[in-house]
Amino acid sequence: MLRTILLGAPGAGKGTQATRIVEKYNIPHISTGDIFRDNIKRQTELGMRAQEYMNKGELVPDDLTIEIATTRLLEDDCKNGFLLDGFPRTVYQAEKLDEFLKEHGQKLDNVIDVEVEQEALIARLTGRRICKNCGATFHVINIPPKEEGICDNCGNTLIQRDDDSEETARNRLSVYAEQTMPLVDYYKGQGILVEIDGEGDPEKVFNDIAGAIGD
Ligand code: AP5
Ligand code: MG
Numbered sequence: 730m731l732r733t734i735l736l737g738a739p740g741a742g743k744g745t746q747a748t749r750i751v752e753k754y755n756i757p758h759i760s761t762g763d764i765f766r767d768n769i770k771r772q773t774e775l776g777m778r779a780q781e782y783m784n785k786g787e788l789v790p791d792d793l794t795i796e797i798a799t800t801r802l803l804e805d806d807c808k809n810g811f812l813l814d815g816f817p818r819t820v821y822q823a824e825k826l827d828e829f830l831k832e833h834g835q836k837l838d839n840v841i842d843v844e845v846e847q848e849a850l851i852a853r854l855t856g857r858r859i860c861k862n863c864g865a866t867f868h869v870i871n872i873p874p875k876e877e878g879i880c881d882n883c884g885n886t887l888i889q890r891d892d893d894s895e896e897t898a899r900n901r902l903s904v905y906a907e908q909t910m911p912l913v914d915y916y917k918g919q920g921i922l923v924e925i926d927g928e929g930d931p932e933k934v935f936n937d938i939a940g941a942i943g944d
């Protein structure tokens with residue numbers, strides 16, 4: 730049983746670490762970014778609305794995002810825990826999440842803040858490649874696939890995310906600094922913030938996370 734949030738700037742490695750964490754703790758991985766991207770792919774109304782903001786590197790409006798996240802948290806597989814990746818991202822979202830959890834007699838075990846320095850973040854975002862079929866994430870330099878442009882898992886083509894151009898990536902980082910960084914103090918104030926150095930090998934980062942949050 731683990732109820733946790735992965736906090737961290739765009740490119741900090743939330744998705745990369747989430748894959749490992751959900752496997753170890755056997756909990757669902759809930760990424761609001763992934764939910765939006767899935768809706769864009771299926772061209773749903775939600776997808777159309779979210780896309781407008783995502784392509785500019787802006788946040789999708791709070792009310793829409795909170796609705797999506799809390800609806801997902803009501804599903805059965807979240808009864809014994811969850812890993813939230815990329816939600817909440819504003820103090821308002823965090824307050825609404827707290828209200829939701831309280832109403833359902835639940836509380837967060839911890840909030841993992843993965844920290845990486847600014848220029849490394851830009852290099853990670855602009856070099857990221859994702860599989861258009863299974864979503865696996867690679868990096869042209871840091872974590873290259875065995876064969877260039879091809880997914881190691883399923884053999885499909887690797888593509889770049891629409892919001893990973895340098896310009897949009899920089900905007901996402903400034904949006905993060907303005908709107909999401911205040912959550913560090915918010916959760917510090919609740920005494921549940923765990924700070925992790927996100928630089929270095931992904932396995933090392935994962936061992937630090939597992940060591941800090943325990944079994
Ligand atoms: P979202 O999909 O959440 O994107 P993000 O927060 O910008 O984070 P990323 O997915 O870009 O980075 P990550 O930390 O997962 O890094 P990754 O592991 O891939 O959100 C996208 C958009 O959706 C937002 O801009 C917004 O519009 C909207 N949205 C989503 N949630 C919202 C919310 N709550 N409210 C409002 N709007 C919302 O790694 C990055 C790269 O680095 C990869 O190439 C990877 O291979 C590499 N890498 C990872 N770890 C390492 C390592 N240790 N060393 C070297 N390279 C590494
Ligand atoms: Mg991600």
Ligand code: ZN
Pocket residue numbers: 860861862863864865880881882883884885
């Ligand atoms: Zn794949």
